Amino acid sequence: MKIKIDKGKCIGCGTCVALAPDYFQIGADNKAELIKEEVADNEEAVKNAVANCPMKAISLEGEQDEA
Numbered sequence: 310m311k312i313k314i315d316k317g318k319c320i321g322c323g324t325c326v327a328l329a330p331d332y333f334q335i336g337a338d339n340k341a342e343l344i345k346e347e348v349a350d351n352e353e354a355v356k357n358a359v360a361n362c363p364m365k366a367i368s369l370e371g372e373q374d375e376a
């Protein structure tokens with residue numbers, strides 16, 4: 310699955326960086342940017358970042374249900 314950031318919504322709060330520092334960093338524009346977009350492991354950290362982004366600016370593509 311892949312991560313997408315909607316920079317139009319991002320306010321640069323840093324929550325995603327704190328929760329999943331392997332995937333997110335704050336860029337020169339003071340908005341979140343991806344270090345890598347493909348989620349291989351540490352998935353829970355990414356899902357935490359998605360769930361806790363105050364602007365709902367992060368989404369996941371191609372998420373698979375493991376039911």
Ligand code: SF4
Nearest residue numbers: 319320322323325362
């Ligand atoms: S948690 Fe959301 S609003 Fe905050 S920096 Fe990350 S993407 Fe931007």
